[in-house]
Structure formats: structure tokens, C-alpha cells
Amino acid sequence: MIQPDEIIRSNRRTLALSVDSFGRLIVRAPKRFPEQRIFAFIQEKEAWILRKKAERQGAGIKLPPENLNGYTLLLLGKQCTLYVVQTAKVGYDAENNAIYLPEKNPRERLIRWLKNNAKRILSEVTERTAKTMGTTYKSVNISSAKSRWGSCSGEDAIRYSFRLIYAPKEVIEYVVVHELAHTKHKNHSKAFWTEVATYVPDWKAKRKWLKLHGALMEIF
Numbered sequence: 001m002i003q004p005d006e007i008i009r010s011n012r013r014t015l016a017l018s019v020d021s022f023g024r025l026i027v028r029a030p031k032r033f034p035e036q037r038i039f040a041f042i043q044e045k046e047a048w049i050l051r052k053k054a055e056r057q058g059a060g061i062k063l064p065p066e067n068l069n070g071y072t073l074l075l076l077g078k079q080c081t082l083y084v085v086q087t088a089k090v091g092y093d094a095e096n097n098a099i100y101l102p103e104k105n106p107r108e109r110l111i112r113w114l115k116n117n118a119k120r121i122l123s124e125v126t127e128r129t130a131k132t133m134g135t136t137y138k139s140v141n142i143s144s145a146k147s148r149w150g151s152c153s154g155e156d157a158i159r160y161s162f163r164l165i166y167a168p169k170e171v172i173e174y175v176v177v178h179e180l181a182h183t184k185h186k187n188h189s190k191a192f193w194t195e196v197a198t199y200v201p202d203w204k205a206k207r208k209w210l211k212l213h214g215a216l217m218e219i220f
């Protein structure tokens with residue numbers, strides 16, 4: 001029997017189940033809806049819940065503990081462990097896949113470090129890819145967006161969420177191609193996707209990776 005991780009009661013009229021990006025089963029129910037009927041509904045939807053949970057948990061993303069020490073983060077698609085140590089500066093050891101964080105404000109320092117590196121990597125990839133695609137853009141900026149990985153304005157100003165730095169390089173390249181394709185097509189038309197496919201033939205697989213790893217948007 002599957003247990004819900006959270007039951008949220010409100011003024012709603014119907015019962016709804018959802019599996020969040022961490023694989024937790026969330027039940028939304030009317031205020032006085034009987035518990036046994038909730039459990040009956042869960043049982044009825046068991047196959048769907050198990051499938052969703054497997055999909056989410058397969059990505060293996062967990063929420064970081066309050067003290068970040070020992071937490072494993074994805075960095076360019078590779079597992080990287082955080083260590084909170086006596087240091088003044090954030091240190092990165094590529095050989096041992098480790099990031100060393102100072103004891104004072106480790107979370108803020110990590111986020112700043114991720115943002116700086118995201119800016120450097122994404123600016124570089126965007127510049128190179130724009131040349132390959134024969135297009136230009138106004139600027140590259142890094143945001144803290146949790147709802148989207150990237151965006152391109154009407155004036156061709158490109159924004160990426162710093163969280164994109166968790167993704168493998170090929171996935172990052174897909175997002176860059178996607179945003180640059182918007183400098184030519186301001187929509188998601190067939191012509192837009194044809195343009196994307198010219199540079200990333202398996203863009204569907206990359207998009208799927210981002211969807212499956214949606215929880216990465218919420219860890220910090």
C-alpha cells in the first residue's frame with residue numbers, strides 16, 4: 001500500500017494525486033474528505049503512481065541537507081560531492097569530483113560559485129554556437145529562474161538559469177541552440193524545430209533529460 005507523503009486539505013471539491021519532482025506522492029483533498037476514500041483512490045491509481053515515482057526517482061535527485069556537507073550534486077552531468085571545510089574560498093577539485101565550501105554561508109557561496117561558472121560556460125558556448133549557426137544575439141545573462149532553463153527576448157537578449165550548469169554538456173548545447181534558434185524564429189513552429197534539429201538531431205532526448213531532471217530546479 002502506497003502512503004502519501006503529504007495530504008493538503010483545502011476548499012477544493014475534488015481529490016487529486018500528483019507525484020512531485022522528488023518522487024513524493026502529494027494528495028490534494030477537500031476539507032472533510034474521509035481518509036479511507038483517499039486510500040481507496042490511491043490504491044486504484046497504484047500503477048500510475050508507481051510509474052511516476054520510478055520515473056522521478058530514476059533521476060536520483062535528493063534535497064540537500066541543511067548543512068551541505070556530503071551532499072552529491074550534478075555538475076555538467078557528473079556527480080560531485082560537497083565538503084564544508086575550513087577554507088576562505090570555494091575550491092573545485094575536478095580529479096576527485098569535489099567542491100570545497102567555506103563554513104561561513106556555504107549555501108550562498110556555492111550558489112554564487114555556480115552562477116559565476118554558469119555565466120562563463122554559457123557565454124562561451126553561446127558565442128561559439130552563434131557563429132556555427134550564423135546568427136547574432138544581444139546579450140547573455142544568468143538568472144535564478146526555477147520555471148525555465150533558458151529564454152530569448154524579442155530583442156534577442158538570452159537568459160539562462162544558472163541551474164543549467166548541472167546538466168551534461170550536450171544538454172547545455174541543446175538549450176543554447178534552442179535559444180539561438182529563437183533569434184531566427186520567435187515561436188516553436190515547424191521551421192523552428194527544423195533549425196534546432198540541424199544542429200542537435202536528437203533534441204528530443206535532450207529535452208527529455210531536462211524534463212526528467214526537473215527536480216534540479218528546486219534543490220537550491
Ligand SMILES: [Zn+2]
Binds near residue numbers: 178182187188
Ligand atoms: Zn523556446
